[in-house]
Amino acid sequence: MDLSSINPILLVASIMVSATPILLAAIGEMVVEKAGVLNLGVEGMMITGAVVGFAIAVNTGTPGLGFVAAACAGAVLSLTFAFLTQYLLSNQVATGLGLTLVGLGLSSLIGKPYEGIKSPTLPKLDIPILSDIPVIGPMLLSHDIMVYFSLALVAAVWAFLKYTRAGLILRAVGESADSAHALGYKVVNVRVMAIMFGGACAGLGGAYLSLVRVPQWTEGMTAGAGWIALAIVVFASWRAGRVAVGAYLFGGITVLQLNLQAAGAQVPVALLSASPYLITILVLVIISAKGAHGAPAALGRAFHASN
């Protein structure tokens, strides 16, 4: 094995790129869960975002439009989940699973003509002076705009939940829907909006996979990234800052195992490929063993304003 072939600057740079899709999906799902809704359909919304973003970017030649379309697609798909769980009061676990199955089918149907095509990708920002700083420049300051957008989104979500009135209402709905209802807040409306935000974020995350990270469309390309995003929310104990830490940790593991495979490590390839999933399990185990949960009290419970 030749570890010297791994360039630390490139390693950190690629960790940021591989963490971004999971980060986008996870921060969206965190808001949904903060409102008391468990949407297990992240994987389905992500892959739909990936294919729609890719198709629009290829057809218009503008990756930016692809991202907008992906966010819309994720939000529209999540709206079906919102309708079923919020108005028809269906079981959230089953409906989320259904959303994933629908998303996987829908995406491979839409994506068939786009297999094997290259898409226009986002340009790397080339900020004068900043990007030219040795080491830190190429490591942290010369990525595409979505990397910084995702980090800004984490900060925005954190500030929204902590400092704004709307954020407080959203948390109240997630902790006790009945009390929030009694105070006159529109529980269902708040939850629907949170679900759509989560869908849009998952769509963006998917589009980042197909437009920047890979960048290509292949069937089933999210390969569990949506589920890992769900696990990261648990890992983060529903806190925005820790979601970012979790996503970067997983980005790191993914990149490191790819680098180890390339460097010819004396570890079976299957074990390395399975490592992101094994580590997800490990992290879930550690978190649950610690017992520090912090889950919203009304998470996963249906709300119906029956008198």
Add this chain to the structure above:
Amino acid sequence: MITLEKRPEPSKHWTYLTPFVAIALTMIVGGAMFGMMGVDPFEAIRTIFWDPIFNTQFASYTRPQLLVKAGPLILIAIGLSLGFKAGIWNIGAEGQYIIGAVCGAAAGLAFYPSDSIFIFPLMLIFGMLGGWIWAMIPALLKTKLGTNEILVSLMLVYVAENILATAASGFLRNPDGRGFPGSRNFKEWDAAFNADIISGTGMHWGVLAAFIAVIAAYALMTKHLLGFQIRLSGEAPRAARFAGVNPSAMILICMGLSGALAGLAGIFEVTGPAGVVNIGFNAGYGFTAIIVAFLGRLNPIGILLAGLLMALTYIGGELTQLMLAMPAAAIQLFQGMLLFFLLAADVLVNFRIRFTSSAKGAA
């Protein structure tokens, strides 16, 4: 204005009627979807639901396929339904199915080329054990540490796929296979071959096992104390606790049973219809079985019917690819929609829909 009024108890009629409502809605919306893709919707629906059984040209080939595909779906869904009834979400049946197949095949191949009659039963036992162990991982983590079983069981599917890849190109690879991935072909080894019990019907031992599982699950849920405890833990967890039901035991039993049945389905598949352990032998039955369990109302008889219907859509889906050049993914979407419409229609089971004037609604 439309308002929902909670029923004092779930409606019996609608419990049985909603699957049909869902199927009808799926046909309508799916038909519209096929129409948008430039395929005659009526022809597409007929190809999916009618031709596999009644077409004079190829029904003799497709009819046996119905049992071949329904067998594993029913077997897995029966196991899953027990857990779902108790509020335990094992969604990693696909992984348990794969590990069952790998373990069972490994146990058999260790004795190759013996022609003992014990080879096939041994493989079945190890298949069950493999699936059981794979399901015990999330079950034990749940009971000992409170780890979320949904995420763990799903993550283990991806781990299982990596083990399958290693097995197919490594420790189970056919030594006479000129280096190609994939195990020995069990169809060419009589002692391990899961042949049709009645030749040409598709009725192999796995299908028989599925029918037995349906009857056993029916007896368990209606006649046995354990079945009552499973139902009680799902419907009223607190009451179950007071009645002395041990929640940990419920999790271990339900997850263990569903894992063992999924593993059994896996070994029946590789020794029969699939023939070899290879990458991609798993056709997503573990996930489709979730739809089967819900469509069958978590009721054994319902699952039997739902499994047959789902098998029909698989075969019909293959036919639409051949005859109407429709992409394979269309049928996947069709199956997903079915679950969605079913969950939507379920509102009728628990709620009454009232039409009130908006003025009255506001007052």
